[in-house]
Each structure stands twice: as structure tokens, then as C-alpha cells.
Amino acid sequence: MDKTVLITGAASGIGNACARLLLERGADVVGFDPQMEKMRETLGQHTNLQFISGDVSVENDCINAVATAIENFGKLDGLIHCGAAHSSARWDELDPEEMNKILAINVTGSFLIARAAAQQMKKQGKGSIVLTTSASVLFGVTGGNGQGGPAYVSSKGAVLALTRSLARGLGPDGIRVNAVSPGITDTPMVAGYTDEQKTAMQQRFPLGRFAKPEEIAEGAIYLISDKASFMTGENMHINGGSNFGG
Numbered sequence: 001m002d003k004t005v006l007i008t009g010a011a012s013g014i015g016n017a018c019a020r021l022l023l024e025r026g027a028d029v030v031g032f033d034p035q036m037e038k039m040r041e042t043l044g045q046h047t048n049l050q051f052i053s054g055d056v057s058v059e060n061d062c063i064n065a066v067a068t069a070i071e072n073f074g075k076l077d078g079l080i081h082c083g084a085a086h087s088s089a090r091w092d093e094l095d096p097e098e099m100n101k102i103l104a105i106n107v108t109g110s111f112l113i114a115r116a117a118a119q120q121m122k123k124q125g126k127g128s129i130v131l132t133t134s135a136s137v138l139f140g141v142t143g144g145n146g147q148g149g150p151a152y153v154s155s156k157g158a159v160l161a162l163t164r165s166l167a168r169g170l171g172p173d174g175i176r177v178n179a180v181s182p183g184i185t186d187t188p189m190v191a192g193y194t195d196e197q198k199t200a201m202q203q204r205f206p207l208g209r210f211a212k213p214e215e216i217a218e219g220a221i222y223l224i225s226d227k228a229s230f231m232t233g234e235n236m237h238i239n240g241g242s243n244f245g246g
């Protein structure tokens with residue numbers, strides 16, 4: 001793939017799978033994550049790979065991540081934004097500090113990295129941005145035992161609204177903005193689930209299992225590719241059918 005793609009959350013899970021698949025397909029990749037060593041260990045060294053350590057809720061870190069793509073590869077075609085923070089606190093345990101921290105990373109962070117990317121893409125006259133929401137938005141999950149709680153699920157609902165707002169705002173500049181909405185995916189983010197929970201959830205899914213990170217990554221890669229050239233403002237559900245039933 002002849003594209004330069006900035007991937008947040010590249011040290012782990014879905015973002016890491018996006019980086020591995022895109023490197024295999026010949027794209028130029030910038031991995032952006034606070035876990036620099038983990039990015040290096042899991043992705044290795046490639047001429048078409050650069051890393052930058054940072055926090056998406058810090059505007060300068062987002063601007064520097066885009067600058068890293070321009071300095072090394074001369075352009076930025078795609079952003080796949082997977083970096084996010086999780087919170088399992090239930091409604092009666094969630095303190096305002098945790099709520100604000102999750103919203104700052106997941107919502108403000110999505111906005112800041114998308115805006116930094118869009119400012120460059122606007123100069124180029126085109127680009128594609130993929131944000132990450134969650135199937136949990138549809139269920140209103142309650143938290144506890146590793147499951148997303150009100151801070152996490154409300155942040156992911158806001159990312160969906162942000163996707164649509166940015167799709168309208170950036171479409172005239174040739175920039176597409178879509179979201180992927182993963183169902184439960186086997187990554188460190190869901191490591192806190194109990195075995196009973198995992199079994200109950202897997203039984204509810206028509207495909208009877210959780211997603212592999214690569215199965216979500218393929219959807220995100222499709223959305224940044226030219227094959228999705230007429231898609232914007234969409235939310236791609238990849239959840240093994242878990243939306244059926246309650």
C-alpha cells in the first residue's frame with residue numbers, strides 16, 4: 001500500500017495489528033504510543049517505520065506525531081487512531097477525576113490527533129481518518145470486573161458523534177472520517193474480565209468467540225484505503241454478530 005499512515009496505540013492490541021499488517025503491505029508507518037519500548041519490541045526495525053512516544057490528550061504530542069510522518073516520509077495519507085484508556089468503575093464508584101481523565105484521553109485526544117492529521121491532509125487535498133468507538137456504546141455496559149463502565153462507554157459514544165461532525169467539516173477538503181466499532185477483542189484492554197464473564201459473552205455472540213486484533217485492523221485498513229473512497233461519517237461494526245439480542 002503506497003500510503004503513509006499514523007497509528008496511535010501502536011504498542012498493543014488493535015493498533016499494533018494495524019501497524020504489523022500495514023508494514024507487511026509496504027506502507028510507511030508512524031507508531032505513536034506512550035509505551036515506546038513495547039512498540040520497539042513488538043514491531044522491530046524497518047526502513048518504513050518510525051516511532052514517537054506521546055499522549056494523544058496533549059496537543060503538542062499530536063502535532064509532533066504528524067511532523068514525524070512529514071519529516072520521514074514527506075506526507076500523511078491516513079490516521080488510524082486506536083490509542084485509548086479504559087475504565088471499569090461502576091456509576092457509584094466513578095470519581096470525577098477518573099471521568100475527566102478518560103474523557104480527556106478518549107474524546108479530547110481523538111479530536112486533537114484528528115485535527116493535527118487533518119491540518120496536514122488539508123494541505124495535501126485529501127486524506128482518511130479512522131477513529132475507534134466501541135460496540136459497548138449500543139449496550140450501555142455498566143462496568144465492574146474489567147468491563148467498560150460509564151466513563152469508558154460515554155467517551156466512546158462521544159467519539160461516534162465526533163466522527164460524524166468531523167466527516168461533515170472535513171469532507172469539503174477531501175478528507176474522509178470514519179469509525180470502527182469493535183466488539184470484544186482479545187487484547188490487554190479486556191484482560192480484567194472473569195472467566196465466567198468471558199464464557200457468557202462468547203455464548204451470546206453468534207460466532208461464539210472474541211475478535212482477534214487483526215480482524216478489527218482489517219476494517220480500519222479498508223477504511224483508510226482508496227477502496228473506501230466514497231465512505232465517510234460511517235461506523236463500521238466488527239463484532240461477530242454481538243449486536244443481535246441483549
Ligand SMILES: NC(=O)c1ccc[n+]([C@@H]2O[C@H](COP(=O)([O-])OP(=O)(O)OC[C@H]3O[C@@H](n4cnc5c(N)ncnc54)[C@H](O)[C@@H]3O)[C@@H](O)[C@H]2O)c1
Nearest residue numbers: 009011012013014055056083084132134182184185187189
Ligand atoms: N479490546 C476490545 O475489546 C475493544 C472493544 C471495543 C473498542 N476497543 C477500542 O479499540 C482501541 C484499541 O484498543 P485495544 O483493545 O487494542 O487496547 P490495548 O490496551 O491493547 O491498546 C491501547 C493502546 O493505547 C495506548 N494508549 C493509552 N493511552 C494513550 C494515550 N493517552 N495516548 C496515546 N496512546 C495511548 C496504550 O499504551 C496501548 O498501547 C481502543 O480505542 C479501544 O477503546 C477495544
